[in-house]
Each structure stands twice: as structure tokens, then as C-alpha cells.
Amino acid sequence: MRRINRRASLEIGVNTIVILVIAMMLLGLGIGFIRGLFNKANQLPGLIDTSQWQNPPTASTPIVLTPSSVQVKGGDSTNIVVGIYNKEPGSSSLTFNVNISSCTGGVVPSVKTQPATIAAGDSVGIPIIVTAVDSTHGNAKLLPDQYICTMVANATVTGTNAVGYQTQFIMTVTS
Numbered sequence: 001m002r003r004i005n006r007r008a009s010l011e012i013g014v015n016t017i018v019i020l021v022i023a024m025m026l027l028g029l030g031i032g033f034i035r036g037l038f039n040k041a042n043q044l045p046g047l048i049d050t051s052q053w054q055n056p057p058t059a060s061t062p063i064v065l066t067p068s069s070v071q072v073k074g075g076d077s078t079n080i081v082v083g084i085y086n087k088e089p090g091s092s093s094l095t096f097n098v099n100i101s102s103c104t105g106g107v108v109p110s111v112k113t114q115p116a117t118i119a120a121g122d123s124v125g126i127p128i129i130v131t132a133v134d135s136t137h138g139n140a141k142l143l144p145d146q147y148i149c150t151m152v153a154n155a156t157v158t159g160t161n162a163v164g165y166q167t168q169f170i171m172t173v174t175s
Contacts, residue, residue, distance in 0.1 A: 046118055048125030050083045051126070057085035057123045062165040063153050069170040070130065074141040077131040080169075082152050084116070085123040088163055093119045094155035100128055103149040107142055109171065110135040126153075132173050144175040 050056045050064075057064045063082040072078040082098050095117045098109055113128035132142045152166045 004069060010074065020130060048081055048127065050123045050125045053083060055127075057083040059085060059087040061085075061167075062087050063151065063167045065126070065151060065167060065169050069172070071172040071174060072130070072132045073174050074132050074144060077129050079127060080130055080151075081125045081127050082113075082151060082153065083123055083125045084094075086118040086120050088120060090120070093117050096126070096155045097126055098151065098153045098155045100130070101150045101152045103147040103171065104111075105135045105145070105147060107147065109142065109147075109149070110139065115154065131173070132171070142173045144173050147171045147173065 019096060039129050043064060053064070053066065055061075055064055062085040066081045066083065070078050070080060084096050084098070086094050088094060088095075095115050097115045098113050099110070100111050110131040111128055111134050112131070114122055116126045133139045134142055147170070148168055149171050150166055150168050151163055155163045
């Protein structure tokens with residue numbers, strides 16, 4: 001009769017279990033890494049330094065867009081950076097909210113952004129995501145056309161009226 005070496009079969013079983021445990025750990029790390037990448041993709045980047053811009057915001061032009069005109073496919077999104085200069089005297093810092101107030105044709109595209117606190121006499125760039133859907137009419141895709149839109153940056157100063165800067169830009173929606 002042939003005798004089976006039980007020690008060898010036990011060793012193969014332990015090696016298999018160790019390899020499976022390592023593989024599961026690597027799979028878990030990989031899934032966690034990919035989930036983190038997807039979560040970061042849906043977030044806006046932080047504030048941007050405007051000192052190196054070709055046309056930075058100043059006291060005479062407190063709001064500047066980069067790029068100054070955008071082209072986007074209906075239903076898709078594009079990124080714009082809004083440069084804001086806090087020209088209000090005597091304010092230590094103001095928190096600005098950026099939005100699109102109006103566009104020709106009565107449509108207002110969807111905007112995703114975060115408020116930014118800007119010290120008096122300072123400027124920052126605020127990244128925003130503009131989506132070519134009509135936020136006033138149930139998020140329908142914007143029709144292919146050229147729209148003139150008004151970008152506004154509003155802040156409230158305690159004890160006084162609200163501060164508001166605005167500029168216009170052209171948004172071309174394609175099909």
C-alpha cells in the first residue's frame with residue numbers, strides 16, 4: 001500500500017489560504033482606491049491663485065471669467081474659473097457665492113460651486129461646473145444655440161447692503 005504524506009497536503013492547504021487572504025486584502029485596497037478616485041472626481045477643486053493670470057481681477061474689474069466664453073454639448077458640463085477681487089473698503093473678509101443669474105431666452109444653466117471667503121484687497125479664483133441643462137424648467141437639456149449669460153458673485157456685509165459683482169459671458173450649446 002501506498003502511504004500519503006499528510007504533512008505535504010496540509011502545507012498546500014495553508015499556502016492556499018495565505019494566498020487567498022493576501023488576494024482579498026489587495027482586492028479590498030483596490031476597490032477602496034477606485035472608490036476614492038470616483039468620490040474626488042465629483043468634488044470641486046479648491047480656490048485658485050489669480051496672481052499669475054494674464055487678466056487678473058482688480059478693483060476696476062472685480063470679476064473675471066476664465067475662459068470668457070464656453071462651448072458645451074447639451075446636457076454635458078464644462079468648467080469655468082471665476083476670479084473675484086474683494087474691493088470693499090473696511091471689510092476684513094467677505095464670503096462670496098457665485099451663480100448664473102440669467103441667460104438670454106429665459107434659461108438658466110445648472111451651476112455647482114462652493115462659497116469662497118476673500119480678504120479685503122485680495123483676489124481668488126473659484127472653480128465652478130456649468131451644466132447645459134435648464135435649471136428653471138425641470139433640468140431639460142438646453143437647445144443648441146448661443147446664450148449670453150450673466151455671472152454674479154454676491155456677498156453680505158454685516159450691517160450694510162449686499163455686495164454684488166457681475167459680468168457676462170457667452171455660452172455656446174452644441175448638439
